[in-house]
Every structure is written in structure tokens, then in C-alpha cells.
Amino acid sequence: MKEDKLSLQKRIEVKKLGEVSNINYGYTEKASFERIGPKFLRITDIQENGVNWDTVPFCKISDEDLAKYKLRDGDIVFARTGATTGKSFLVTCPPNAVFASYLIKVHISNDVLSPDYLYLFFQTKRYWDVINSGISGSAQGGFNATKLSDLEIPIPTLPEQKRIVSILDQTFTAISKAKSNAEQNLKNAKELFESYLQGVFASTGSANERLGWEEKELIKLTTKIGSGATPRGGNENYKSEGISLVRSMNVHDFEFREKNLAFIDDQQAKDLNNVTVQENDVLLNITGASVARCCIIPKKYLPARVNQHVSIIRAQKEIIDPAFLNLVLTSKYYKDQLLLTGEQGATRQAITKAQLENFKISYPKSINDQQVIIKKVSRLSSEIKKLEEIYKKKTEDLEELKKSILQKAFSGEL
Numbered sequence: 459m460k461e462d463k464l465s466l467q468k469r470i471e472v473k474k475l476g477e478v479s480n481i482n483y484g485y486t487e488k489a490s491f492e493r494i495g496p497k498f499l500r501i502t503d504i505q506e507n508g509v510n511w512d513t514v515p516f517c518k519i520s521d522e523d524l525a526k527y528k529l530r531d532g533d534i535v536f537a538r539t540g541a542t543t544g545k546s547f548l549v550t551c552p553p554n555a556v557f558a559s560y561l562i563k564v565h566i567s568n569d570v571l572s573p574d575y576l577y578l579f580f581q582t583k584r585y586w587d588v589i590n591s592g593i594s595g596s597a598q599g600g601f602n603a604t605k606l607s608d609l610e611i612p613i614p615t616l617p618e619q620k621r622i623v624s625i626l627d628q629t630f631t632a633i634s635k636a637k638s639n640a641e642q643n644l645k646n647a648k649e650l651f652e653s654y655l656q657g658v659f660a661s662t663g664s665a666n667e668r669l670g671w672e673e674k675e676l677i678k679l680t681t682k683i684g685s686g687a688t689p690r691g692g693n694e695n696y697k698s699e700g701i702s703l704v705r706s707m708n709v710h711d712f713e714f715r716e717k718n719l720a721f722i723d724d725q726q727a728k729d730l731n732n733v734t735v736q737e738n739d740v741l742l743n744i745t746g747a748s749v750a751r752c753c754i755i756p757k758k759y760l761p762a763r764v765n766q767h768v769s770i771i772r773a774q775k776e777i778i779d780p781a782f783l784n785l786v787l788t789s790k791y792y793k794d795q796l797l798l799t800g801e802q803g804a805t806r807q808a809i810t811k812a813q814l815e816n817f818k819i820s821y822p823k824s825i826n827d828q829q830v831i832i833k834k835v836s837r838l839s840s841e842i843k844k845l846e847e848i849y850k851k852k853t854e855d856l857e858e859l860k861k862s863i864l865q866k867a868f869s870g871e872l
Contacts, residue, residue: 469618470614475608475609478611479567481562483561486559490515490517491515497515497556498558501540501560504542504547510630511552511555523556527556527563529557533563533628534563534576538558546577562602562606569792574619578626596803612868644845655789660832670822671823676817680772685733696720702721703719704764709748711751713753738781740772740783741768741770744810745807745808749807750796753788771783771811782821782832785835799813
């Protein structure tokens with residue numbers, strides 16, 4: 459076996475990409491969604507290693523330029539600038555199409571290199587190390603055709619390239635299936651969770667008809683509903699430590715996120731004393747794209763204040779458990795109503811104090827019954843978090859396996 463590997467490695471030639479392909483920049487023109495010429499493939503049209511040709515726009519182009527920029531089966535286009543620099547796409551059976559100027563096309567000009575083999579090489583760590591090195595050494599953060607031409611490619615015989623492509627295709631299909639199965643398991647668990655919440659809060663019949671349940675406006679279930687303000691000077695006057703200032707970016711459904719938590723000093727906090735956050739307060743985002751996100755602030759972030767984008771909702775604990783109130787407002791049944799409220803009569807998504815005060819929710823009159831629901835939801839939530847961790851670990855392991863196999867494939871060890 460070792461002799462076979464050594465023999466294979468001796469048969470691997472290393473050539474620069476420019477020696478075995480033609481490399482060209484794309485065509486500069488305005489995109490149009492009118493049928494004025496061929497399809498006009500742009501970086502933004504390449505999503506998740508695929509292209510939906512039905513959504514790709516068109517462009518004007520002369521017959522002479524069409525011959526130069528036309529995409530053919532087996533071409534590989536390469537993003538040369540922006541956040542996706544280095545990402546590639548293997549063109550297969552394209553419609554009549556050309557490629558835009560922020561792409562580079564690699565057209566294999568001989569019969570010693572397989573496009574499928576080259577495309578797989580473009581996914582290796584060896585390749586990405588070269589790309590990232592070239593990007594970091596570029597004043598404009600891109601990667602040009604000259605650098606791409608100098609890229610060294612290990613080229614075994616065509617039969618060996620086909621063997622490698624076949625093995626990798628089978629392996630990657632198996633890896634993709636394993637990831638899909640793990641993702642489906644997680645999706646099923648989340649659907650079970652949502653189904654349970656929907657069953658709790660969207661049962662048939664009105665609240666008054668549901669045994670032991672009652673419906674009231676939030677103002678009758680709380681001791682405080684109100685939002686704060688941003689200290690004068692905004693970001694520039696935030697401190698590196700001090701009293702927490704909670705902003706909408708910190709408030710997520712069932713989760714308070716510490717990232718980008720701002721701090722203010724005692725004087726700034728004094729100016730916001732009317733929005734002092736207390737333990738077990740429910741926080742609800744009331745403006746912007748994150749409107750209706752909701753959580754309970756953990757005790758460790760107190761003392762705290764909120765800015766104008768976050769509302770404090772303080773439960774009357776003898777009537778409604780704060781954890782149950784948070785659960786109600788986070789459930790899809792009530793969140794949909796809150797989102798609809800936020801869209802009414804405003805140029806931007808926003809929920810007013812009056813709208814919150816008059817917002818009606820149903821709840822069990824018994825605190826014990828509320829806590830039974832809280833415990834069940836908590837158990838389901840914990841199981842989902844475990845599945846999320848398993849899914850994340852499995853995905854990471856599968857990606858590492860993919861990298862390892864790619865490394866072996868292009869080192870003559872497969």
C-alpha cells in the first residue's frame with residue numbers, strides 16, 4: 459500500500475492554474491430584469507453553492523463580447539472581492555449566460571485537468587490558505603487573476619482525478635445526509651415545542667370558557683409597564699463598567715445576551731431611576747426589526763436600566779408568575795398578535811405603552827397551574843438545547859471529517 463501511495467505521489471504533477479486554464483475577468487454592464495440579452499451572473503446570484511437561474515437578471519452585450527464572456531459547461535467562476543472572496547461555483551449546463559465583473563472565470567484549456575477535480579480542490583484548506591494570504595496582502599481586500607494564475611494545483615492522471623471525484627462525491631453525499639438527519643431531528647423537536655405552546659395558548663373556546671383560566675389586560679396584571687431613554691451623548695458616553703443599560707440587541711426570546719451590553723455611571727443611572735430594572739422583570743423590545751422579542755433579565759446583570767427601545771413589564775406576582783408572563787409573550791400565538799399591533803398605524807414597527815397596557819392575555823388563575831406549565835416548557839426547552847448542542851457538535855465533526863478527507867485526497871493519500 460505504501461508503495462502504491464509513493465507511486466501515485468510520483469505521478470502527481472504540480473502546475474500553476476494559469477498553465478492549464480484560461481482566466482478572465484467578467485463583463486461590466488448594468489443588470490436588467492427585462493429580456494434584453496443573455497443571463498448576467500453576479501456574485502449575489504450564487505447562494506449555498508448553487509444558482510437559481512430563474513432569478514438571474516439579463517444584460518445587453520454585443521455578439522463579439524458574448525463569445526468572450528459566455529459561460530460554458532465546466533467553467534468555474536470565482537468571487538474576487540467582498541465578503542465572499544474565494545468562493546467558487548462550478549457551472550453545469552448553463553442557459554445562455556455571461557458573468558459579471560466581480561467574478562473571475564476559470565476555463566480549463568486542456569484535457570489533463572477535470573473541472574470537477576479542480577472545483578473540489580477549491581474547497582481545500584491548502585487552497586483557502588493561499589486565498590486568505592492573498593487577501594490579507596491586498597490593499598483592497600480582494601484576490602486578482604494574476605494571483606489566481608499562480609495558484610499551484612496538484613494534478614494526478616485523469617483516471618485518478620475521476621477516482622478521487624467519485625470517492626469525494628459519495629463521501630460528501632453521506633456527510634450531507636448525516637447533517638440533514640441531525641437538522642431534521644432538531645426541527646422536529648422545535649415543532650413539538652411550538653405545538654405544545656400552541657396547544658396551551660390557542661385552545662378552542664374563549665378564555666372564560668376554559669376551566670380555571672381568565673383573560674385580562676396587561677395593565678391589570680402588572681405594577682409597571684414602561685421604557686427608558688438613551689443617555690445624552692449616546693455611545694460615546696457609555697462606560698466600560700458600571701450599571702447595565704439594556705438595549706434591544708440584548709433581548710432575545712427566552713434569552714438575555716450579554717454581547718454589546720452597555721454600561722452607564724451613577725449619575726446617568728440616576729437620570730433613569732424611573733426605569734430601574736428589578737429581579738424577574740420581563741423585558742420586551744418595542745421598536746424596530748426586533749420588536750416583540752422577550753426575556754427575563756438574569757439577576758447577575760442588575761442593577762440595570764433600559765433604553766427607549768425596551769419596555770419593562772413587571773408582573774403582579776400574586777396573580778401571574780413572571781416566568782409564565784414571559785412564556786405567554788414569547789409564544790407564537792401572542793407574538794403574532796404583538797407583531798400585528800406593532801405594524802398598525804406607524805411608519806416603523808413599534809408598540810406603544812398604551813397598546814401594551816391594553817394587550818389581553820389568558821392565564822390560569824392558579825399560580826400552581828402556571829408553574830406546572832412553566833416546568834413542562836422548561837423541560838422541553840432543555841431537551842431542545844441538548845439537541846442543539848448535539849447538532850452543533852455533529853456538524854462541526856462532519857465538517858472536520860470533510861476537511862480531513864479533502865486533505866488526504868489532494869495529498870495522494872486517499
